[in-house]
Amino acid sequence: MAEPALIDRQGSRLHRTKHPPKGGSSSPTERPQDALAESLIESIAGYSEPKQIEAVRQAFRFADAAHADQFRLSGEPYICHPLEVALILAKEMRMDVAGIIAAILHDVIEDTQVTKEELSDLFGQEVAELVDGVTKLTQLDSKSKQEVQADSLRKMILAMAKDLRVILVKLADRLHNMRTLGPMAMDRRRRFARETQDIYAPLADRLGMHRKRLELEELAMQAIYPMRYRVLKKAIKRARGNRKEVIGTTEQAICERLREADLRCEISSREKHIYSIYKKMCVKGLSFRRVYDVYAVRVLACDPDECYRALGVMHGLYKPIPGRFKDYIALPKDNGYQSLHTVVVGPYGVPVEVQIRTRDMHRIAENGIAAHWLYKKEIDQSDAAKARAYAWINEFLEHQKNEGGSLEFLDNLKVDLFPSEIYVFTPQGDIIKLPRGATALDFAYAVHTEIGDTCVGARINGQMVPLHTVLSNGQTVEAVTQNWARPDPSWLNYVVTAKARSAIRNYLRNLKTQEAVRLGRRMLEAELRKLNLSLEVLPAEQIDSRLQAMGFERLDDLLEAIGLGDRMALLVARQLTSDREGVDVALDEGPGSGTPLLIQGTEGMVVNLARCCRPIPGDAIVGFFNPGKGLVVHRSECKNALEFQKKQITWVRAEWDSQAKGDFPVELRVVLWDRRGTLAEVASAIAEKGANIENFQVTQQDSHTSTDVITLTVKDRVHLARIIRRLRKIPVVLRIQRTKA
Incomplete structure (x- = not known):
């Protein structure tokens, strides 16, 4: 016989004991679960048929046997919890029998050896699907407890899209757990209550269940701020x-x-x-x-x-x-x-x-x-309320098809669960409903994803406004689009709707993938050229077989991994050209050897210019891989770069492409005479040489001088030299130098 397990409020096994905890009833004639079962039968008798009532009795007997060796922290038999959940559904919602049975069995898959297939054989596929939808995911390879919870919630939302009874069982489960938080340790009680306050109470509100939301909020506050x-x-x-x-x-x-x-x-x-x-x-x-x-x-x-x-x-x-x-x-x-x-x-x-x-x-x-x-x-x-709930879930899931992971899914869900609405009008008079705090960009994405992706501004009541303008009730809003416009990462700082955030992230994710593939191809071709080969001359069969050996389905997947720093181009080149599949290739050259990688400066998603030393075209540079993110380019003389090389972090030789164009930020440390008009004179000289000042910061000041750090944008090292020569001719400039790290 298996040893009894002590179960906490969330169903997790804490430790095992051979005897019920102190306060638990071990007498077969004093079984609280029998009284609860009879109360449940009485509650459903008024709206159920005899066959259905017998099915509920069978579910109780099955769950009672499955949970026989388990007890809650309060000492009561664990089966009392699912019975209480079923009672909430029966008394307060008049839930149908399939939902009642699912409530009685909702923990058997998670906390016992019972499988979904067994439930399907005994109680039908409908009940098995409901129980599986409520069950938490187990044995996940997630990195954190937060990701495990996010994955569980994601699974539950997906199950809701098929059957809303999943969330009703889960809310009843959460409600009874909140009513009986007493024996739980204070820190875990607060963490559990915080999750209820952040997710389940808003979810109940989003589904129109006002009474349940109020009780969950009250109980959560009582636990968090007693x-x-x-x-x-x-x-x-x-x-x-x-x-x-x-x-x-x-x-x-x-x-x-x-x-x-x-x-x-x-x-x-x-x-x-x-x-x-x-x-x-x-x-x-x-x-x-x-x-x-x-x-x-x-x-x-x-x-x-x-x-x-x-x-x-x-x-x-x-x-x-x-x-x-x-x-x-x-x-x-x-x-x-x-x-x-x-x-x-x-x-x-x-x-x-x-x-x-x-x-x-x-x-x-x-x-x-x-x-x-x-x-x-x-x-x-x-029925209309039920249809609205299904419509919201399906619309939300439609927006999340391409989201990055469970934590991003959870973030978008939280955004979507607080719908304090405003109503604005399109120029055609259609009403668009948005959450309070929504911006003109949220409006554009609400109309259509393509309009949001190409939006450059908006007209509110006929007046042009920037995209981050917050909307108010009753305004008439028109999105202004341009074919050349594309989403910018900064948009994520001020959009509030889940649809807008998901669409922007999806675009940026695809853009990063494309840039990583291009960078990976350049790096791999550079290594193959040293072997007098290229991807074009390698047989397709040989590439396919090597891809399978390395665990990739497509060549683009391998190139993306190289561009993001997850694979070394030199190693991949040797594997692609080796005589034997899956051969271990020894690196007889250092990571920085061979033909340098040409940097254009425009590969912003996978090639990042280090902020510590701010390299510009013309500088001697070196690249360091940040696995999963791409290449970070430093000046060769940067202190951080020297430290990375000592630690043998993966690096590559790099040079600026002769065609590199753009505006690159650089920092100058300038010591100035502190007198009226000094800053205007310096700014005028910089503008005269065709540069823009991005930031100006005073780091040190006394009665006569001030030391300032000026961040400006230049074309290349030659452009910077001209600016420095011009500044040195100004009498108020005492000393000037470029910051290194």
Whole structure:
């Protein structure tokens, strides 16, 4: 019999013990899981058939046996956790039986010897796919725990695209774990809560599950900031008594006025949640009293027409605060949320937040995609919420087809999970929905990826603006494009939408690949020329066989590896021309021997000019490989270059191509007389010689002189020499030299 394993809240095995932990029940007549199972059966009996109920019982017996030797940190049998998850789905969402069974079995693949194939044979393919979608990835070759978590989340999102019940089971699992964090160590509790706050609460919100999001946020705050949570909770309790009078007076006045207008609406007050109060205090820098003094009322009407009529009544009764009205009925949020929001000055001069919506809208607002199961027979909007959720997931995954890895996927997901929207218009009058803080470039990518890739500016309400301009509600935006324009790496600093970030990264990744292939080909051809050969004269069969021996499918893959510094061109050349496949080739020459590599200075993605010494055409240079990134070019006299050579880091001899063109940055250290007009005189002399100043920094100053570092762009070493000679003729220039490293 296998030894029992102690399981933490996330299902990970911590250590093994031959006996249940202290506090665990070992008596077969005192099994808490049996009581939970019966409670679950009672919960689903009202909407399930006898055959389905028996299937749930079978799933319980199977999971109970699979988890028999496992216990939670609290001491209870581990099977209690999946049963609690199933109870959340049954009681709060009326989940169908396949989803309930998947919840009961959701940890058996990860924490026991049970396989997906066994589940498929016993409970059907549908249940097996659901369980597999929820299961974390194991035995990954990822570099960090963060990448393991990102891979698991990525797998779950992909499974969601096939079946939304995957995320419902996962959210219920996370909710029960958050409710029972107590026995976990403080640092792990906070890390777990932080992940909930960053990913799962926003994910619940993105799917319209308002109640689940609120509870997850509250529990996360309680774990991350326990002292702050307790202080705010006490403050709310103390202030609650004073609020009753204001809320009571407000509700009574609203009820009377709605009755006079012959509107049959339900009125209720809304209690602000602790995390919402805390977040508003942090974001707006407000004291607790200023946040909590805002009162909230909800009005539930019969249909949208009554909502707008009720809004008119509210604005007739109390004066509205300008700029605080939002119409989410005409323009619903991405998660399907619909409501009218307004803030009015209520009795005693206090602001009152009012939400007005229909009863069906309220059900969708509270439950989101869960309403598909909870109210399926009562309203059709639940199917619309489910369709919107699928549309968002599929659209998001479409944008991520070419992303670089799981961490990039996670980054884009976080960006996409905070959809505080704005609405802008195209010149044709179409509405484009964007997250708050979106720029003109985000708008261009939202219209079409090709428009974003070739965008050079934008017109907002007819006025030309730069791409980084942040958009506001109601603006008319037009993207200005040019055929020659291409994405720039700096764009990633100010775009906020996942689609824009993914498209820019994909373009830059492909560009880097193309440049690496070109550089790798030049390096390999240079080595082959020393053997009086070239790629063109080598037989195709010989190249193919050597590629297979080296583990590459295509020649371009090998050339890319050479260009990025993952393979040495000299070694590859010997392998391609050796008589035997897979032969180990000894390097009888140093890495810097042979024909030097010609540098043009324009291969910006794979050939980088070192910032420490800033080489320019005409300088003696040497190149060092940074595996996976490419070649870094240093001046031969650079101190860093000498250190790299001592450490025998892979390097190559390099020279500037005679056709090298462009503007290259260089630094000059200048000692100047400190008097009025000195900087203007120096700047004028530099401009006179056709150079631009990129940066000017004062590093040392006294009463008579200042030592400054000037960064300017030059064409080559000759151009720099002319500038230095011109500066030396200026009387205020006491000393001038080029920085080395």
